[in-house]
Each structure stands twice: as structure tokens, then as C-alpha cells.
Amino acid sequence: MANRRTFRWPSLLTEGGRGIAFGGDYNPDQWSEDIWDEDIRLMKQAGVNTVALAIFSWDRIQPEEHRWEFGWLDRIIDKLGKAGIAVDLASATATAPLWLYETHSEVLPHDKFGHPINAGSRQSWSPTSPVFKEYALTLCRKLAERYGDNPTVTAWHMGNEYGWNNRYDYCDNALHAFRAWCERKYGTIGALNQAWGTTFWGQEMNGFDEVLIPRFMGADSMVNPGQKLDFERFGNDMLLDFYKAERDAIAEICPDKPFTTNFMVSTDQCCMDYADWAGEVDFVSNDHYFHEGESHIDELFCSDALMDALALGKPWYVMEHSTSAVQWKDLNTRKRKGETVRDSIAHVAMGADAINFFQWRASAFGAESFHSAMVPHAGEDTRLYRQVCELGAALKTLGDAGVQGTELVPSGTAILFSAESEWATRSETLPSKKLNHWHDVRDWYRAFLDAGTRADIVPLKYDWSGYRTVVLPTVLILSGEDVNRLERFVRGGGTVVVGYATGLIDENFHTWLGGYPGAGDGVLRGMLGIRGEEFNILGAEAAGEPCEIHLSNGMTTRLWQNDINVDDDGVDVLATYAGEEADEWDLDGTAAITRNAYGEGSAYFVGCDLDVADLAMFITTGLNPAERGDRNASQESGPHYDPITTLHTERAGAEVAFDFYLPRGKHEVKIDGVEGEPVYRFRCDEGTEPGSYAIHRNGVLVIKR
Template identity: 85%
Template sequence: MPFDSWWYNCVSLAVDTQLYHLGAMRLQRNGLMAHRRTFHWPSLLTESGRGIAFGGDYNPDQWPEDVWDDDIRLMKQAGVNTVALAIFSWDRIQPEKHRWEFGWLDCIIDKLGKAGIAVDLASATATAPLWLYEQHPEVLPHDKYGHPINAGSRQSWSPTSPVFKEYALTLCRKLAERYGTNPYVTAWHMGNEYGWNNRYDYCDNALHAFRAWCERKYGTIEALNAAWGTTFWGQEMNGFDEVLIPRFMGADSMVNPGQKLDFERFGNDMLLDFYRAERDAIAEICPDKPFTTNFMVSTDQCCMDYADWANEVDFVSNDHYFHEGESHIDELFCSDALMDSLALGRPWYVMEHSTSAVQWKDLNIRKRKGETVRDSVAHVAMGADAINFFQWRASAFGAESFHSAMVPHAGEHTKLYRSVCELGAALKTLGDAGVQGSELVRSDTAILFSAESEWATRSETLPSKKLNHWHDVRDWYRAYLDAGTRADIVPLKYDWSGYATVVLPTVLMLSAADTARLERFVRDGGTVVVGYASGLIDENFHTWLGGYPGAGDGMLRTMLGIRGEEFNILGAQAEGEPSEIRLSNGMVTRLWQNDIAVDGADTEVLASYAGTQADEWELDGTAAITRNPYGKGMAYFVGCDLNVADLAVFVGDHLTVGQACEAGDGADYDPTITLHTERASAEAIFDFYLPRGKNETVVSGISGEPVYRFQCDEGEAPGVYTIRRNGVLVVKRYNRQ
């Protein structure tokens, strides 16, 4: 298929212009337009350059060349239109220090391009060739015990190693020189899952880089001593040459929490710097094609501060692997809600997910009938315009040979490959209908996520080691679904002032500036919900004083109208002690209770601790959930941990009044068991309906054109559909002019 750079640029300009008008308001709302790279979506090799991208990681170097043509035959049959190529291929590209082999890569890119399959070309730096490690063992990262993390897996390199960076950037430039003008290469895939194996590096290079990072941040050693509170345990430093990284200090030793938090920030920044260096090395030669790297966002992992990383890519990408069990689809929606915010409402890219089971979990559950298609369309329902898998063909050997793929070990005559073909057809249907480029319609509630609070909850110096900020975000998200509505998930550092309600689930760390933002939000008429372990420390891990939660030198307490003196922590380890405490409204808490006094004149107690277990801990009658009017708004305090069911009751009773779940143009359905999202473009609104559980669901009063039905039956009456388990209904409504 003929495709040249002129056409590529024209198509990209047209797509970017359309998306700019759709997304500019959200960019301005988040105050990030000046700090973001210009959005640039990769074109396909279609006549228009548009369509929903579909494909996956392709590793032809694992297979003899006589398999390649069959791969492309099967790709075309499945509707694949893009692949990520050469992610782990550095050793094939540069088999020796002074020898480069591009012939095989030239051949496969040409075969793919002529078949109409675009290439997202990797920088190939995720794994280095073994000769590099043999010649330069100093590039290896070290663990906290001082042991080198040896080669043989992925990311076995230190991001602070100048030697490794020199080799990596040379590779980047070589790839850019060779493929920068290739019409079949339409995007650059930098690295792969940065931080997977080198998020924490304790080598001497890292030590020197950390000292320089601290000096840039603090300026003087006195400022660093104050930030880390080094007078505790006699850790005061006389100069930055005495700064240490938190290496192993003994089996029972506790790390200075301020030092550990800064080391987390440093690790994030060092890898982000490495990504920028790779990107810029290619951009100097090939500036016209978009750059991305795959984030790792699910509610079981979010190792980087992706709110910062999102500023440095031309389009946001994510690797998401499903959570087994009954929370499967809810967790997918939760993770995707954060991705939509990171993308500022622009389309985003599923770079990896799985067709069925993986092989790296303790329990590797396969997907049931329809889940491969359902999960993929669910990502589209949450704003994704690209659906890709790891990987195209299941490996015959190696560490991930039992990881599911688009073509399984049993070949093309399989249920799995047939479902891949079914998905390819579905995505083409959605693309042809105009879904690509439309934006997810936001909700009126923002659940705030903070990577730094997630890092902080891992500290061993807190009242409980069972805190988990990201899991609490997930629980609140699911509670909103159970209450029949949907929330967005927004990074704390973004601008969330346009929402009606914000929720802070275990946002342990709040700076004075962020507390002031909350105060203005409530004073101006917003509703804030503060969770039980929020606002306890500042950005340096210093405990706010004067009572809990003390953020903003007591500003948060004033907003809430309460003052806490102590935490009550429960656990099964305390034999003979109550393992749970009931509330006066029937809810139950099992981990953490705040012992608070109500200070505000207008503060209302919505529930208190009650019963014999509460009395045992001297909490009987103590306020557990409160509400306080503040300015023109309202501030709630949920002073104890609650399960999803109890949170849903709270949301339904107090936070959804006048906020009924939006139904597409008069549609009738049960929002507690049916997921519904809207994606809107200038021309149309696309309604996506998916059952949350195992049972079928009925939706009625549906107007508009049903553009895609999967495991979904149309009823005898107009506008009535029965969506069976793992089914999907997508309806298109045209905007009224």
C-alpha cells in the first residue's frame, strides 16, 4: 500500500486539529497545556490514516524467516494493523560492538508495511546484549545488599551509568538514521516498562547521582537535614558528600522515611531522564514521528509517578493485565479511569494486555468465553483508541512461553485465535463508526490519586503496615459503581477544581499548598471526602502537629470540624482482642479507627462507634463519620476503614443526591449492575453498556443506532436489548445541531 511521509503529515495534522478542539478545554482545566508535549497520535497505513489500532508485540527474531509470511497472513486475516517491533532485539541489531545487522529488520518492516501493517519501532534498549555486560560489568544495577543484579532478564542496567547510556544512545541514533524516514514506521516505542527491574538501584553511580539530585533539590545541606529530620537517631550531615542511599542497614532497621521517600522520587526521575535522553537522541534525527513508552498502571502496580511521565510522551500508553476474580471488570475500569486522566481526555494506547492467562502470577487464570473481546472493548469504552497484546505468537521457549498470545501454541484453528479475529472485526466496526478521537465524558466526582502517597504507605514507620493508597482508590471507585454512578480518578497534582466532589482515600501525604487547594475548593462550593489516613504527613514525611488530620497546620481539621488524638489499630495478631468494631449505622471497621473529638459548631455526626467491641477499645459513642459545612461547600470525614459494600452505602446516602447516573438519551437500566460510559465527538455520542457481573442485563429505552453488539440480543420491542455475560452493546447517537 503506497504511503509516504507527505500523506503521514497531512493525516496527522487533520487528526491533531480535530482532537485539539475536543480536548483543549480539559487541557486548560488541568493547567497542563504549557507543560505537555504536543499531542501526536500515530497514523495507520489505511487510506485515511485513521482507525482503531490493533495488534501487539511482534518478535519475529524468535522464529525462522519461513514463519514470517505466515504471521503476516494471519495478521491480515485477524485485522491487525499495527505491531510493536524490536523491543528486545538489541543483540540481533548489534551482535558485536562494531557490527550492526539491520538486514533482518529491514526485511520484516518491509513485509509488514506492504501488508498495510504499521510499525511502532522500539529503541530496543530494554535488554542489552550479553557482550556489553561482559565488557562493561559496571553498567549493572545493584540491590540494597550491594549485590549486582546480573544480566539474563530485562532492564539489567543502571539508569545512572554513563557507559550504558552511551551505548544506548548510539543504538537510538543508528535506528533513527536508518528508519526515521521509513514510511512504514509511524511511531517510536522507547524502552519498555521502565523500572521493571531497575526501579531501585543502589550502585555507586546511583549514590553519586542521588547526592547531585539532593543538592539540586535542596540547595544547602541545612535544608536537606531539616527535610529529612536528621536530628533523629543522629543522622545530621555536614555536606552532600555524606548523603547516603537507603542500602541494607540490618534486618530490623527502619529507614529514615524522608530519605526513603526522596529515593523513590530520585528513582522515578532518573528513569524519566533516561527516557528523555533516548527520545531526544532519536528526535534530533527524526522529529516528525510520535514518541511513547508503556506505563504499567493497574491497581496492583503503579511504580512511577506517571503524572510526570505523561508530560513527556506524545501519546499515553499503558500495559494492563486483568485482576482475577469478581473485581475483574471493575478493576479494569478503575485503572483506565486513571489512564484517561493522565491522557487529559485524549485517546490513549493499550500497548499490552493478554488474550487469556499469563504465567507470572501465583494464580494464572484464563479468560472465559467473550472476555478477550469484552475486555478490549471495555478499554475502548474508557477512552482507548488502540488495543494491543503481548504478544503476537506464543513463544516456544523462554521465560514467558506459557503467556497467552494472539496466536497460541495450538495455532490458528483455536478458540483463542478466532476470538482475536472477532475482536479485529469489532474494532474495525467501531473505528468505521467514528469512535476514534471521541472523548470519554467525565463524571462529576474525582477520586484523587497520589503516587507519592502510594510510596509513603509502603513505609515501615506508620501506625499500620497494611495501608495501601491505590487499593483504597480502587475500593472507592467500586463503591461508586455499586452506588449506581461512576467517578473519575485524577492525579492529586493535576487540577481537579472543575469537579463537584473530590475524594481522598488514604492520601497520606498532603502539602500545605495542596491543603490550601482543598480549602478553596470547599469554600467555593465543592464537596470533599477525607479518608481515615489522609493528611497525616507533609511532603517531607513530617507529621503534621496539633491533632489528626493536621495537614496545612490544622487547616484540614478546621474544614472537617474534628480533631483526632490517637489511632486505634486492629488485627488478628492480638489474641483475645476484638478484630472488628461496629458503627451505629451497621457498618463495620476492621483495621483503623480515629479517636476524634467534634470541634465544629455545625459538625454533624453521621455515625459513631457502638457496641461491646467499641466499648472494649473505649470508643463507644465516639464519632466515626462526620459532615461539616464549610464556606459554600461540605467536608466529610470517614474516620475508619470500611469495605466496598459499606462505602457504597455511604456514597449512595450522601454523595449521589442529584447526581443520578447519566443514561444515554433516556435509556433505562440498572446502573449498579451495568457499566455505562459515553464517548463524545463533535458529531456523535457513543454509549457503551457492559454487564459488571456474571448475569445478563437488560437495557431498554435505547435510542440511536446500535453500531456494535457482542453477546447481545435485540428484543422484540424497539430499543430493548439483553446483554449476556461478557457482552457489549455500543450505540451511536448523533448530536443535534
């Protein structure tokens, strides 16, 4: 974070360059030019003010190795500029032309079986290929030379969803790059051997030329977990290095326009360590696609909470989401009852200053032809396009009111997220293969909402010392320094909640010894005042055995229980395992949830997995309002509403603040006592009393103060 790039936001072609950005991926090269003017007419009608252009257009820009075709791109940029629509111009490297693969097949990545990943999809290239990098950077420089001074181009969009198809590359170029990466990290082969624990299974290496990447080793083979974790880190770093090479090639020619690339953060995907990536962009961008079912809006809030942290509280950019259904899930549900507008405003409520979709016009062919778009196959006279127009007007209203540039006010609680712990939970060498750190973060986030408050999500490696409470759900990996930060935090008066599978291994995937959780050579155990001896793992796979255990407070655990001893007389046991099933596993009466006073603060241990409802019960009954960062603990003054069914966020600037209210469920919510100007209402009626409102399902109320 010390070397983080300065925040720069792309300008619009409006007076003063301000406003909430609205638009989407535009692929005019999929259509004949006689449609372009119609596109721009519809864009202006909808209030579109920006588009991302040329993301998959390398083959149209460079149809042959020594032939460049910029005319079509010149013409569409000129048309967009005259219409007042800014361009976020892509480096166009997400897909390479087929002639490049035919001429240089060595640029293809390989899978773990050693097979080349053939061309024909996105990112069918190896980020460690020097040949591919040479061609890609030549393209970047050509684009910068031609459009760097073009006033319509106000930002650079590098690549697209890096890692979508080449996150794991097992080619020889990757092998050589991994060996060099390991040598830079460890310095000596002895240090690497120690980090990977290579004395197990006789894997000691004599030099870095013996380092391997975890290619296929046979069915059911277990990879050295330290090696696998480093290969995850390497894959993240090699793609980040490629992004920086593209960015810097353009910046050498065109340094005065901001750079970004679209992350992929939703709770079903978060493949990179975006805490590192966020420091290398000028503004943070994300592609978010909604999760079907009852968790739809909660999942959106959760993903956005991490995005706000990655942006360090600065406004961030929704680069892609969908107007309705996608076509790549097992279940492709559409949006309904105002969700197209509601989801977009929800992103704004969580700190976004740009709302963009994939894509502008639904494709007539190709792999994503049934992916919803701003202009659907049925054209202009459709409910979906009318909702797009309604959204454009709403965003203009919010922009004119001054929302742009305000920042999301943080909560008092931080749920800590670690990309490395998420990678580690995928290891085949853990007590259970059912762990999922990111999903546990999501469950805790939802539990705080169900408890009537809102938590933030902050990367473990960022600064979270200003929060009142931090929660660590399945943060498997804790280094000694991580634990020392936690210890200082609690000793100084903070509250920490440690989850059931937290602090088991260090940054090299070595198990901390002396009892669980052993992180920091026992420092974490000392804070908690407990010591675990074994894990008890449940599952329906064991026919005839109990597959759940009850707690003395009515909660239920179904996967993982810590068999712990309470080592400190001052520890409060808040719940024990109880009942016939607990007795079957020798756990009856064993502490399940504990609290320990430590220094000026408190350390809780939630020693088993719990569902969202039980986590919410713990937050409500186990934590006091100050410890859960509850901004709604007292509603004696100000607006009155149910904080469990209504999400409230606040965006504030130096002289103005905006309150956003959104129902979480299907039922109408009511608010009264609201002071301020209602600048935007969607599916929301004013009540008979001043300051009272009824917000219907999927509605939004925005108040300016």
C-alpha cells in the first residue's frame, strides 16, 4: 500500500467532466456501420455518457501481422465524442488474432496435463510468453500513439478480467518464470526447501533448476501444499506483471489519463489477490454478476463492501454487471420487479460512481448471444430498454444532486478477508475439503445484516486498526506479524472474533504447533485463553453417524468442531456442545464459544461452523452494541426503521451527505422521522406524515442532508 498509485477518476464529456458514469461494453465491430448511428441515438436517449471500447478487437485492429486498420475505430470514436459519450479505451489484448496463434503456437498456455490450451476463447495466451508480450506491447504502443491525445478517450482499460482463462499456466515458459520467482523470493534453495517442507516425501532440491510446478502427478495425488500456495501467488504475480507491462507501455506515451482493469469480485469468484492489484490502478473497477435466489441483494452488498475497501474508501467503478439474465450459469435467472434499477443504485449506495453493463447491444451470434444487454434482441420497444432509460435518468439525478465524489461512511466492524486463505482452503491436505473462506466471509456479512447492523470487509493485509471489532472467518493463514497486529489491537481495547478454522497454518503452510489455533507460536491461543487438541469433522458421508451437533444455547454445527480446553480461569464459556450427538463424539460439555478479556479488549472464539441464523444470534446475544459496531443501536432520534429488513448506508462529503435505504427482502418497509430532501425515490411512496416513506420490494430511497 505504501507504493499505491494516486487516485485519478476518468472525466466525462460533460461540463466540468462530472457526473455518475453510465454505459457499458460497446462492440461496434460486431455490427455493420449502418447500425452505429442508431446505437448512438439510443445511447443518448438512455443517458449513456461512457462506453468501454475495443476490448476484444485486436483482430480488427491488426488483421494481419504487418497490416493495421484503425479507420473503423477512428470513425466510431469520433461519432461517440460528437455525441458527448466518453470512451474507456481497451488495450484489446484480452483476445489475440488467430494469425498470431498460427504463427507462434508457443504463446499458448498449457494445462496441468501438459496439453496446450487451444485458441478460440478469451485469454488463450501465456502471460510468461516473451513472444506474446512483444506483440501485445506493440499493440499498446500503437493505440497510445494514435489515441493518447484524443479528448474523447478519457481512460485506459487494460486487458479484461485477467486470469479468466489463464490463471494457471503449466507451460515451460511458466516453469522457468516460476523458478526465477522462487529464487527472487527465497534467495537460496535451502530457504525454499525449508519453506516447502521438502523433507516430507523426499522432495529436497539441490538448486532452483530442480523446482517444479504442480503439474498432474496422478489421480488422487496430493500436491505439496507449500508449493501449491506459492504457485497460486506466482500465478497472481505473473498476471499482475503483465498488466503493469501493458499499462507502462501506454503510460510512456500517454501518462495523463487514468488506468484501470476490471476485477472479478463476487462471492462466487475472487481469483486474484486484488489487495495487491488495487495499488496498481488509478481507480478500482469490478465486474459483478448477481447471485440467483434469496441472497441476491445481500451478496451484492457483500462483494461491494470488499470493493470499497480495495478502493480505500474512494469511489469505484462497476465496469460490468447484467441488465437481466446471463447465459453462463447452471441457472440463468432474469431480473424482475425493478431489480435492474435497484441493483445499480445499490452499487452506488455502496460507493460506486460508475454503473456499466456487459454489453450495450445483445449479440446476434457467438458464445454470449443470450447474455442480457442494455438493448435486447427485441430492440427499443421493450421493458428492459425502458428500465435502462429509467436508470440513466436516475443516475443523472443523483449526479446532479452531488453524490459523485462522496464516500461510503464505514461501519465499526471489519470482517477480514485474505486471498491467500481462500487459496489455502482449496488444498486437498486439510482436515476437511469443504472449507471456503470467502463463503464464510459472506455468511458473517449476512449475519451482521440479520443482526440489524452492517460490517465492512477489509483485506487482512490492509490497515484495519481503526475499527472497534474485527472478525476472522476461516482465515487459515496467519503469519507471526499478523498475530502481533491482532495482539496489539486487542491489548489496546479492540475486540477480535476468531473463527473455527483460523490461524492453523503460517504463510508457508506450516502447521503452528502447541495446540490449536497455534498462530504466532501460541500468541493467538494466549489471547483466547483456550487450547484445541483435535478437530471433529462431521459429514453425511458417514452413514449412521451423527451429522450435526447441538450447542447449549440452541445453535447447531454441521461440519467442524474444535475439541478445546479452557486454559484461563478468566475465560467466559458462552456455549458448550450438548446432547446425545455431542456425547457420541466425546464433546458433551466441551466449550464451543468463549470470550476472554485480554488487555483492554476482548477475544472471542467461535469454535465451530454455524449457519447464518446462528451467527446472527451470536452477534445479537454475544456481542454488545459497541463490539458489533452497531450504528442503529439507539434510534431515539433520527429516522425510525427496522434495521434488519432495511439496509441503510451513508455517503458523505465535506458539506453534504446522502442516506440510502433499500429493503433486503420481498416485503415493503416503512421509515419515518426522516430529515432531509428526498432526491430520488424508486418504488417508494411518501407517507401522510412529513418524513415518512413506504419502500416497496426492490425499491430505493435516497435522502440528501
